[in-house]
Amino acid sequence: MTQVWIRIFLAVLLALPGFALAAGEVGLLKANSYISYYRGYSHIGRFEVQVANLAYEKQVSAYIKRSDGVWVDYPLSFVRATNGNKEIWAADFYSYSLPDTGSNIEFAVKYAVGGATYWDNNGGANYKLGKGAGTLLGNGVNVYGAYFSPEVVVGAGTTTWSNYTTVRNLAYAKEVKVVYTTDNWATTKVATATYSKDFWNSSYYTIPNPNVMGFEEWRYTLDIGNATQVEYAISYKVNGVTYWDNNYGRNYFSRLIR
Secondary structure, eight states, rough: OOHHHHHHHHGGGSSSSTOOOOOSSSSEEEEEEEEEETTOOOOEEEEEEEOOOOOSSSEEEEEEEEEEEEEEEEEEEEEEEEEEEEEEEEEHHHHOOOOOTTTEEEEEEEEEEEEEEHHHHHHTTEEEEEOOEEEEEEETBOOESOOOOOOEEEETOEEEEEEEEEEOOSSSEEEEEEEEEEESSSEEEEEOOOEEETOOOOOOOOOSOOOOOSEEEEEEEEOOTTEEEEEEEEEEEEEEEEEETTTTTTTTOOOOOO
């Protein structure tokens, strides 16, 4: 594969059916919730959404139903721009910051801009994230990288880097791979992700894989040698269709800090 062909190939993946949003203006990408009993009880999680950049001034939030029935905004913050004049907004939450929601987090995504308010409310059903149940993907999102940072600290002498991705469990037989390069596509490598039903099992927490909402976590390991950067995209093949998470045609790119 030539370098030019690879760049064209990865750029057109955006057109494949991996990231259709619930609405053109706003859509949930993922939300997750984890409970740990390490040194006491803690509840952490994250909301991550995509919005159309309709104006500079905007407010994006997770609109959450409290246990008393009152709905409140949980503000999200700008993370990064993507292709097609879109933006990623997100916010982490913790035991002390999330409103009391009872055993489930019922929410919708709210986007206020230019005097209008746009919603992703899961087709009118709202999203329901079990407290401590793991990751939920938004409508039309079938594969999404679990963790991305533009800088990754790997340490001196480290020759591999591991991460994981979330997929929608569309069928039992599936294949998850990562296409990556550490030399600006002079060479290309492919890593095959692996599945384990015990992915989240530990002495501090236990989440089934797939979780109760029908999503699976797959782990992959990249051979990075002594490289100082890595660029990659994630593929998910199921039922004869390949879905991609390629950061909306830009691929994921991380500097490796040693």
